[in-house]
Amino acid sequence: MLKFYLKGLFRDRARSLLPVIVVTIGVTLVVLANSWVTGVLEDMVVFNARFATGHVKIMSQAYYENRGQQPNDLALVGTSSFMDSLESQYPEMEWVERIQFGGLVDAPDENGETRAQGPGGGMAVDLLSEDSGEIERLNLEKAMVRGRIPQSPFEIILSEQFADKLEVEPGDQVTLISSTMYGAMSITNFTVSGTITFGTAALDRGGMVADISGIRQALDMTDATGEILGYFPSGEYDDPEAASFAAAFNEKYSNPQDEFSPVMATLREQSNMAGFLDLIDYFKGIIVTIFVVAMSIVLWNSGLLGALRRYGEMGLRMAIGEEKGHIYRSLIIEAVFIGLAGSVIGTLFGLFFSSLMARGIDISGMMQNSTMMMQGVMKAKITPLAYYIGFFPGLIATVLGTALAGFGIYKRQTAKLFKELQA
Amino acid sequence: MTHTIRIAAGLLLISFSAAAQPSGEEILERIDRNMSSESSYVKSRMIIHGPRTSRTIESETWAQGKSAFTEYLAPARERGTKMLKLEDQLWIFSPSSDRTIQLSGHLLRQSVMGSDLSYEDMMENPDLASKYDAVVVGSETVDDRECWVVEMHAKTEDVAYQKRKIWVDRQRYVPLREELYAKSGELLKQTELTDIQQHGSRWYPGKIVFKDMLKTGAGTEFIVDEISFDVDIPDYLFSKAALR
Numbered sequence: 001m002l003k004f005y006l007k008g009l010f011r012d013r014a015r016s017l018l019p020v021i022v023v024t025i026g027v028t029l030v031v032l033a034n035s036w037v038t039g040v041l042e043d044m045v046v047f048n049a050r051f052a053t054g055h056v057k058i059m060s061q062a063y064y065e066n067r068g069q070q071p072n073d074l075a076l077v078g079t080s081s082f083m084d085s086l087e088s089q090y091p092e093m094e095w096v097e098r099i100q101f102g103g104l105v106d107a108p109d110e111n112g113e114t115r116a117q118g119p120g121g122g123m124a125v126d127l128l129s130e131d132s133g134e135i136e137r138l139n140l141e142k143a144m145v146r147g148r149i150p151q152s153p154f155e156i157i158l159s160e161q162f163a164d165k166l167e168v169e170p171g172d173q174v175t176l177i178s179s180t181m182y183g184a185m186s187i188t189n190f191t192v193s194g195t196i197t198f199g200t201a202a203l204d205r206g207g208m209v210a211d212i213s214g215i216r217q218a219l220d221m222t223d224a225t226g227e228i229l230g231y232f233p234s235g236e237y238d239d240p241e242a243a244s245f246a247a248a249f250n251e252k253y254s255n256p257q258d259e260f261s262p263v264m265a266t267l268r269e270q271s272n273m274a275g276f277l278d279l280i281d282y283f284k285g286i287i288v289t290i291f292v293v294a295m296s297i298v299l300w301n302s303g304l305l306g307a308l309r310r311y312g313e314m315g316l317r318m319a320i321g322e323e324k325g326h327i328y329r330s331l332i333i334e335a336v337f338i339g340l341a342g343s344v345i346g347t348l349f350g351l352f353f354s355s356l357m358a359r360g361i362d363i364s365g366m367m368q369n370s371t372m373m374m375q376g377v378m379k380a381k382i383t384p385l386a387y388y389i390g391f392f393p394g395l396i397a398t399v400l401g402t403a404l405a406g407f408g409i410y411k412r413q414t415a416k417l418f419k420e421l422q423a
Numbered sequence: 424m425t426h427t428i429r430i431a432a433g434l435l436l437i438s439f440s441a442a443a444q445p446s447g448e449e450i451l452e453r454i455d456r457n458m459s460s461e462s463s464y465v466k467s468r469m470i471i472h473g474p475r476t477s478r479t480i481e482s483e484t485w486a487q488g489k490s491a492f493t494e495y496l497a498p499a500r501e502r503g504t505k506m507l508k509l510e511d512q513l514w515i516f517s518p519s520s521d522r523t524i525q526l527s528g529h530l531l532r533q534s535v536m537g538s539d540l541s542y543e544d545m546m547e548n549p550d551l552a553s554k555y556d557a558v559v560v561g562s563e564t565v566d567d568r569e570c571w572v573v574e575m576h577a578k579t580e581d582v583a584y585q586k587r588k589i590w591v592d593r594q595r596y597v598p599l600r601e602e603l604y605a606k607s608g609e610l611l612k613q614t615e616l617t618d619i620q621q622h623g624s625r626w627y628p629g630k631i632v633f634k635d636m637l638k639t640g641a642g643t644e645f646i647v648d649e650i651s652f653d654v655d656i657p658d659y660l661f662s663k664a665a666l667r
Binding site for chain 1: 474501515522524525533
């Protein structure tokens with residue numbers, strides 16, 4: 001019987017070709033849209049993880065509660081031994097220390113008097129250790145506009161815009177006026193080693209990057225650090241894994257009675273990332289829903305057109321005694337074959353185009369600055385979900401569309417069909 | 424006749440009590456006369472009780488009129504740091520960076536060496552009578568001393584605290600407690616002045632405890648180790664050249 005239906009579909013192309021093309025196009029678009037949205041949004045998550053949140057981050061409890069203020073007076077202390085302990089207990093993770101700092105950057109004239117001054121915010125990372133992966137992680141080499149990466153503790157990179165505002169060049173001296181860990185004023189000279197573009201407006205206004213050893217001396221943070229960021233060996237953020245890892249760590253190290261005890265937060269728990277991660281899932285849901293609804297309407301329509309074209313056939317089948325229900329079921333079986341064919345072809349096309357886009361589209365040329373810390377390449381990403389996200393909606397939409405169109409059969413009167421046949 | 428005597432006695436009592444309670448302005452003038460001088464020299468220790476540790480900072484200050492020069496003596500990290508206040512301008516010299524920076528704007532609200540005092544507090548002119556309107560709102564006992572409770576409201580906008588409340592020793596005219604408020608009415612700082620010592624005709628606190636209500640920590644103790652009033656100070660000390 002199935003062979004009979006298949007023969008019917010192959011021999012009557014008008015019955016199968018248009019629905020298969022429609023389903024193929026729809027499924028291709030769903031797979032491609034899913035891969036694209038996943039790729040672009042996950043790249044942003046990766047950027048956040050590298051730049052600010054890590055996959056997990058350890059801070060003191062008090063620092064975590066006031067993290068919006070970058071409160072270095074609440075920093076973790078005794079971090080060299082704590083880092084050793086982390087590295088021995090969790091050797092699979094990569095741990096890095098960071099200090100967020102802010103202050104005024106003062107550019108002197110030839111007499112040492114203030115020539116220009118502006119507020120800035122910066123990040124101190126390990127730039128000098130040979131085994132540090134921070135330069136690569138932060139994409140610093142590619143983001144350099146002028147000069148070079150710091151090679152000594154008291155060298156600093158300013159954002160290109162900030163350097164322009166202060167009218168300083170690589171090699172010039174600037175003074176960072178900030179607060180020490182104990183709240184005292186800190187006045188420290190740095191040499192501008194180079195300038196970069198961050199790629200975000202706020203950071204480009206007054207962003208800085210310096211080596212952590214120099215900032216430690218400037219802010220009187222010997223053996224202290226604001227944040228310890230942890231990265232999974234895969235380089236990918238896995239929310240359930242991060243959550244269970246953080247829960248185990250906090251169980252072991254966190255003491256609610258001691259505001260300076262360490263606490264681990266996952267990427268999701270920081271910087272409104274929870275909403276962002278949820279957004280990725282919402283997007284996928286929205287794409288599938290829109291697809292199923294739109295395709296069902298299109299296929300319903302094409303099913304109605306097909307049924308109109310097959311009025312004579314239906315009339316004849318009913319005239320020779322075939323039941324309405326049997327005709328309806330045969331249409332649904334045909335729709336399943338059409339849906340399967342369209343979904344398979346569409347998924348293959350979608351995966352093919354996604355793999356082409358996985359190499360990325362370079363949008364940096366469209367942006368004002370072509371060198372920046374933020375990724376300038378937008379890439380699609382093929383996840384296991386891509387293999388079936390379009391398949392089932394394609395099948396469901398075809399069957400649903402046919403089922404809606406097929407209701408027309410029940411409204412037909414056998415007598416009327418005979419009259420049509422005679423005509 | 425009895426009635427007339429009663430009225431006269433009542434009027435006499437009112438006039439006596441009016442004479443016994445000085446006006447707010449009079450109290451401020453007496454405080455200014457007691458605490459301010461043409462010039463002064465103070466060697467002090469500032470013990471800053473932070474949320475984790477306590478630190479002691481030693482300094483010497485020379486003041487004359489609206490000018491002041493401070494040199495930090497200890498700890499090693501702060502040694503050689505100098506501050507110069509001339510009228511309403513403030514400069515700080517950092518020996519490690521060999522830079523002299525003029526502090527202005529929000530920097531003036533930063534804490535001095537991590538203490539509960541801000542640079543803005545240091546910039547304050549000690550002369551209260553010219554800057555505040557004062558009203559005596561009651562009398563209370565502080566540290567077994569009878570005090571006038573005086574509420575002060577700023578005459579102009581250019582002061583660090585729009586409202587202050589002080590408890591002034593009735594006999595010595597030295598404040599024993601002070602509360603500093605923002606314009607909104609929020610309590611910003613509390614000060615306790617203890618170990619009151621006599622220096623000639625003046626009474627001056629030997630220890631002042633400042634507490635910034637917006638900061639964690641147990642406050643900052645300012646201990647006066649040496650103090651001299653009306654001393655001769657060379658003019659060059661109040662010039663930017665003295666910073667280096």
